[in-house]
Amino acid sequence: MAAATxxxxxxxxxxxxxxxxxxxxxxxPVLYFSASAVFWLLIGSVLAIIASTKMHSPYFLTGTxxxxxxxxxxxxxxxxxxxxxxxxxxxxxxxxxxxxxxxxLIYPKILLASATxxxxxxFLAVFGIIFGGGQSVExxxxxxxxxxxxxxGLGIVSAWxxxxxxxxxxxxxxxxxxxxxAAVFWFPWLYTVAVMMIFWSxxxxxxQPIVNWWFNHNFLxxxxxxxAVGTAYYIIPKVIGRPIHSYYLSIxxxxxxxxxxxxxxxxxxxxxxxxxxxxxxxxxxxMMMFIPVIAVAINHHMTMLGHFHRAKYSPxxxxxxxxxxxxxxxxxxxxxxxxxSFSEVAHFTHYTVAHAxxxxxxxxxxxxxxxxxxxxxxxxxxxxxxxSLIRVHFWTAAxxxxxxxxxxxxxxxxxxRMLNDPNVPFGNIITYLKPYFLTRTIAGILMTxxxxxxxxxxxxxxxxxxxxxxxxxxxxxxPLKTTNSPNAKN
Amino acid sequence: xxxxxxxxxxxVIGSIALFGGATVxxxxxxxxxxxxxxxxxxxxxIFGPDEPIGEMTDAFPVKRAAKHAAQPESQD
Numbered sequence: 001m002a003a004a005t006x007x008x009x010x011x012x013x014x015x016x017x018x019x020x021x022x023x024x025x026x027x028x029p030v031l032y033f034s035a036s037a038v039f040w041l042l043i044g045s046v047l048a049i050i051a052s053t054k055m056h057s058p059y060f061l062t063g064t065x066x067x068x069x070x071x072x073x074x075x076x077x078x079x080x081x082x083x084x085x086x087x088x089x090x091x092x093x094x095x096x097x098x099x100x101x102x103x104x105l106i107y108p109k110i111l112l113a114s115a116t117x118x119x120x121x122x123f124l125a126v127f128g129i130i131f132g133g134g135q136s137v138e139x140x141x142x143x144x145x146x147x148x149x150x151x152x153g154l155g156i157v158s159a160w161x162x163x164x165x166x167x168x169x170x171x172x173x174x175x176x177x178x179x180x181x182a183a184v185f186w187f188p189w190l191y192t193v194a195v196m197m198i199f200w201s202x203x204x205x206x207x208q209p210i211v212n213w214w215f216n217h218n219f220l221x222x223x224x225x226x227x228a229v230g231t232a233y234y235i236i237p238k239v240i241g242r243p244i245h246s247y248y249l250s251i252x253x254x255x256x257x258x259x260x261x262x263x264x265x266x267x268x269x270x271x272x273x274x275x276x277x278x279x280x281x282x283x284x285x286x287m288m289m290f291i292p293v294i295a296v297a298i299n300h301h302m303t304m305l306g307h308f309h310r311a312k313y314s315p316x317x318x319x320x321x322x323x324x325x326x327x328x329x330x331x332x333x334x335x336x337x338x339x340x341s342f343s344e345v346a347h348f349t350h351y352t353v354a355h356a357x358x359x360x361x362x363x364x365x366x367x368x369x370x371x372x373x374x375x376x377x378x379x380x381x382x383x384x385x386x387x388s389l390i391r392v393h394f395w396t397a398a399x400x401x402x403x404x405x406x407x408x409x410x411x412x413x414x415x416x417r418m419l420n421d422p423n424v425p426f427g428n429i430i431t432y433l434k435p436y437f438l439t440r441t442i443a444g445i446l447m448t449x450x451x452x453x454x455x456x457x458x459x460x461x462x463x464x465x466x467x468x469x470x471x472x473x474x475x476x477x478x479p480l481k482t483t484n485s486p487n488a489k490n
Numbered sequence: 491x492x493x494x495x496x497x498x499x500x501x502v503i504g505s506i507a508l509f510g511g512a513t514v515x516x517x518x519x520x521x522x523x524x525x526x527x528x529x530x531x532x533x534x535x536i537f538g539p540d541e542p543i544g545e546m547t548d549a550f551p552v553k554r555a556a557k558h559a560a561q562p563e564s565q566d
Contacts, residue, residue: 011539019540100536172535173525185512193501201497234536241545243533250533251526258513314548374548383551390550467551 018102025104026095027379029111031462033091034372036119038451038458040083041365043126045448047076052444056437066130074134074141078125081139081219082150085360087118088368089227090157093180095375096234097161100177101168105160114156121149137198137208139216147195151188158184175250179230182258187223190215206274210266217265220359225327226257228367229296232324235370236303239317240310245302253295260288267338270347279340286338293331300324315390319370322398326362330355345420350436351412354405361447362401369397369454376458382466384457393453400446403439411436 051072053060061067098105105111125142128134133143161184165177194215197203203211237244244250263285266278304321311318333355336342346352373390377383384390411433418424418432460466491499520526537543 013540015538015540019538170535172532173520174532174535186509189505189508193505197498197501201494203498204492204494207498237533238536238541239546239548241537241541241543241547243530243537243543247529247533251529255517310546313550314546315550316548385551387550 019099022098022102022104023095023378025106025108026098029105029108029115030091030095030375031379032112032115033087033094033118034376035458035462036115037084037087037091037368038455040079040087040122040126041451042448042455044076044079044084045444045451047072047079047126049441049444049448051076052437052441056434056441065132071130071132071134075126075129077139078122078129078142080360082118082125082142083122085224085364085368087115087122088365088372089183089224090115090118090154091375092227092231092368092371093161093184094157094164095379096176096231097164097180100170100174100234101164102170103164103167105164106167107160110156111160114153114160117149117153117156121146121153124149135199137212139219140194140198140212144199147191147199151192151195154188154191158188174234175244175247175254176230176234178251178254179226179233182254183223183226183230186218186226190218190222206272209269209272210274210278213265213268214262215265217268218262220364221257221261221264224360224364225261226254228323228364229253229257229327231367231371232296232300232320232327235316235320235367235374236300236324239314239320239374240304240307242303242307245299245305249295249299253292253299256288256292256295260285260292264289264334264338267343270338270340270343283338283340286335289331289335293328293335296324297328300328315384315387315394316370316374318394319366319373319397321370322394323363323365323367323370326358326366330359330363334359345413345416347416349412349416349419350408350433351416354408354412357408358401358405361397362405366397366401369393372454372458376461377466380461380464380466382461382464382468385460385466386457389453389457393450393457396446396450396453400443400450403446404443407436407439407443411439 050061050067051069054069054072065071094105094111121142124146128143128146129141134141135143161180165181194211197211198208202208233244233250263282266274266282267286270279270283272279300321308321311321337346337352337355373384415429415433418429525532534543541547
């Protein structure tokens with residue numbers, strides 16, 4: 001506060017005007033990507049509940065082939081991975097790159113085309129699968145006519161992020177920018193190569209599953225994780241007004257992730273007909289991931305030390321800190337899971353499903369929820385309409401993913417133990433798992449309730465139902481003299 | 491070798507060249523550009539005159555409104 005009062009008003013006003021102009025330049029595309037992400041989150045949630053219910057009530061919605069478990073589960077994955085998570089990742093990348101580079105977005109209408117291409121691709125993927133066009137390749141289940149839309153849309157976003165970076169006025173490259181630049185460079189290549197080597201010019205034999213799991217694991221590790229970790233590196237210090245604890249550690253963590261994460265995917269093929277050295281190298285890579293994860297964990301924790309109480313007041317901080325803590329937990333767990341001795345039990349069980357959801361939801365989705373709570377009001381100039389709905393969203397999401405993770409981890413572990421015992425009939429294992437499947441559906445309903453609250457808040461904000469931002473701690477709208485600000489009307 | 495084998499080898503070698511080369515270039519540029527110097531200043535680069543170090547920049551809407559009403563002259 002003391003620093004604030006010593007800052008000349010003119011500098012504050014000019015900085016606020018610059019920030020408002022930057023936010024105004026990316027308002028259209030970022031809101032389009034964000035709204036699309038929320039839409040696909042809702043679709044994915046409904047598909048998830050249907051698929052989950054079928055696991056404990058197999059006669060639920062059996063009348064049509066479109067609603068069978070296989071299609072619902074694949075469609076859910078496409079909706080949440082490519083629809084929700086990827087579109088949120090692109091919204092985050094564009095907005096944070098503009099802010100950190102202190103550069104306005106050029107030709108934003110072309111990015112609207114990019115978001116439309118991505119939406120068409122996701123629509124074709126989700127409904128193509130539902131109507132029988134799915135591919136039997138995990139994560140790449142979308143029909144073959146969908147990938148060109150993703151590649152075209154992604155290419156535009158990557159080019160625009162690079163263009164903003166080139167036009168930067170801020171000379172220092174903040175750690176979040178390193179993560180974003182890496183993600184938009186890695187993922188187009190990752191996706192194109194995977195589609196090419198599996199569908200367009202198929203590799204033969206065991207190369208296909210190798211490419212498949214190289215892609216699957218790196219979808220999380222080289223696309224969603226860098227942007228989510230980068231988001232935490234921006235939101236946490238920004239909200240509490242304190243620089244990150246060790247900038248040196250943050251840079252070390254980034255380069256360690258760049259070096260080791262891409263090795264990790266092959267641990268999913270433990271016990272499979274692939275060269276043993278490949279799996280072993282992947283296990284080594286997975287264990288080396290302790291380095292960037294510990295670096296990030298120390299940094300986030302030490303930055304928050306003495307400020308944890310502020311999560312009570314800030315929705316953005318609350319979600320982001322939950323996601324950051326989960327990142328540490330899920331990454332440690334993932335490294336241990338890669339060990340062959342551990343995989344003897346956990347492999348091919350619901351333990352892995354619990355782990356995947358902890359990463360994709362407890363870590364990635366929670367951090368993006370936090371980002372949206374911070375970013376959207378600054379783009380629309382409106383406060384969130386209801387603090388109660390935000391609390392409903394947080395607690396249903398947090399309790400939901402906790403129930404999901406705990407239930408399926410316990411059930412999955414004992415599933416693995418029983419699968420390894422030849423004296424246990426397979427039918428008994430299914431009967432044993434039914435209560436755990438039920439907890440998953442309950443958790444899914446809880447999380448979906450939160451998503452409905454989130455979507456309601458989002459629509460209310462877009463519709464102008466929230467209060468206009470009239471100053472407050474962010475100085476998004478300069479409270480002293482706003483007449484020269486591009487965002488003065490807010 | 492079949493065309494598929496050649497494709498696999500070309501992609502693997504191309505990936506190594508592309509990503510290895512990009513990593514070396516990026517690190518070289520960062521060192522030359524002074525990005526790995528003065529970490530303290532780097533950590534503070536996200537703050538500015540309007541959002542300085544020491545100010546919290548997010549709050550629940552109701553709490554913020556209440557605080558705002560209580561302190562109409564104090565915007566920070």
